Amino acid sequence: MSLTVDQVSWSVAGAAIVRAVSLSCAPGSFVGLIGPNGSGKSSLLRCIYRVLQPDAGSIQLDAEEVWRLSAREAARRIGVVLQEHGGEFDFSVREIVLMGRAPHKALFARDSAEDRRIVEEALRQVDMLDFAERSFLTLSGGEKQRVLVARALAQQTRFLVLDEPTNHLDIRYQLEVLDLVRGLGVTTIAALHDLNLAALYCDQLYVLKAGALVASGPPATVLTPALIQAVYGVPAEVAPHPRTGRPHIVFLPRCTEVAR
Template sequence: MTLSLEEVSVFVAGRRLVRELSLTVGPDEVVGLLGPNGSGKTTALRSVYRALRPVGGAVRLDGEDLNAMPARAAARRVAALTQEGHADLDFTVAETVALGRAPHLRGNQALSSAEHELCRRAMARMDVAHLAGRGVLSLSGGERQRVLVARALVQEPRVLILDEPTNHLDLHHQLRLLAMLRGAGLSVLVSLHDLNLAAAACDRLAVLAAGRLVACGPPHEVLTPSLLREVFGVEASVVPHPLTGVPQVLYDLTAMKGTPA
C-alpha cells in the first residue's frame, strides 16, 4: 500500500507547524522522518493517523483520502505507535496486545483461535511473551513500549506509523525493533532522533526543518556534513560503515563548546 502526503499543512493553536509537506512511502518501504525538536515530525505523523486533520492538502492510501474513510476502515489499514502511548488501566500484557484486534471485531465478539495465535506470535516477536500475565502498569518503559508495538502488529495494518519508537528501549531491543521494521512487509513511516540508526534501518530519509521538507532521499544522499550543519547545527563527518557501507555520522563535540544548551 502506498501512503502519500500531498502538500499537507497543519495548524495547531493558530500556528502552522507543517507546511505543504509532500512525501510518499511505497509498499514494503521504510522512510525515516528526521529533524530537530519542533521541526514538525510528530505533527506530520499525527496527521497520518488522524489525530490531527490537515487544513490543506490530503493524506491518501493508494489514492484514497484517508480522512474520508470511516474510522474502523482507516484503523484496519493504519496502526500507530505514538509518543503519548500509555495505559491508564492495568490490563495484562496479553489483554493489551489483544486490543489491537478491535478494528476487526464487532461489539463484544471474542477473538478466534487464529487471532489468539496472532497475538502470541506478536508477543514473541517483540520479546514480551514471558510478560503475558503481567499488568502493563508494572512494566518498565521499555517493556511497555514493546507491548505497544506488539499491539500495533496484531492490528495487521498495511501502514505502520511510529513516533520515536526506540525511546526507552535498550540497545538490543532498539536494533531488534528496527530490523523487524525492515522485514515487516509494510509501508513504514518512522520518526527517529538517532541518525545512525535511521541510516541503517531506513530506505529513505526525509528531513524536516520549521515544518518544511528540506531533503529526501537515500541515507547516503541526505546525511551530509552541510545538511547536519544547516538543519541540526552540528559539525560532523560522515563515513561509510566498514561492513555495510551505510553512512555513519561522527560528531565533533569540541565544536559544541560555548554553544547554548
C-alpha cells in the first residue's frame, strides 16, 4: 500500500500546526518522521489516521481518499500504535489485542478460532504470549507498548502508523519492535525521537520544524550536522557507521571538559 500526503494543513484556534506538508511512502517502505517536540509530527499522523480532519490538502492510500472512507473501512487499512495508554478498566492483555479484530467483525459475529489464532500469533511476535491473561493495567510502560503493537498486528492492515513506538521501551525492545515492524514488509510511517534509530531503520526521512517540512530523503543525505543544528539547535557529528553503513550521530555537549 502506498501513502500520498499532498499539501496537508491543520490548524487549531488560528494557530497553524501543520503547514502544507506533502510526503509519500512507497509500498513496503519504512518512513520516519522526525523533528523536535511540538513540530507537528503527531498532528500530521493524526490527520493520516483520521482523528484530526485537515483544513486543506489530501491524504490518499493507494489512490483512495482516506477521509472519504468509513471509520470501519479505514480501520481495515490503517493500523495505529498510539502513545495513549488510557483507560481505567481492567481488560486482560488478550482482550486488548482482540480489539484489533473489531474492524473485521460483523455486528453479530462472535470471536472465531481464526481471531484467537491471530491474537496469539500477534502476542507471540511481541514476546507477550505469557502475559495473555494478565491485566493490562498492571503492565509496565514498555509491556503496554508491546501489547499495543500486537493489537495493531492483529488488525492485519497493510499500512501502519506508529507514534513514538519506542517510547518507554528499553533498548532491547526498541530494536525488537522496529525489527519486527520492518520485517513485516508493511508500509509504515513512524514518528521517531531517536535520530540514530531513525537512521538505522528508515528508508526515507521527513523532517518537520514548526509544522513545515524542511528536508526529506534517505537518512544519509538528510542527517547532516548542518540540518541537526538548524532543526534541533544542537551541534553534532555525523559519520557513516563502519558496520551498518548508516549515518551515526554523536551529539556534542557544550561543557568543554567533555567535548574538549
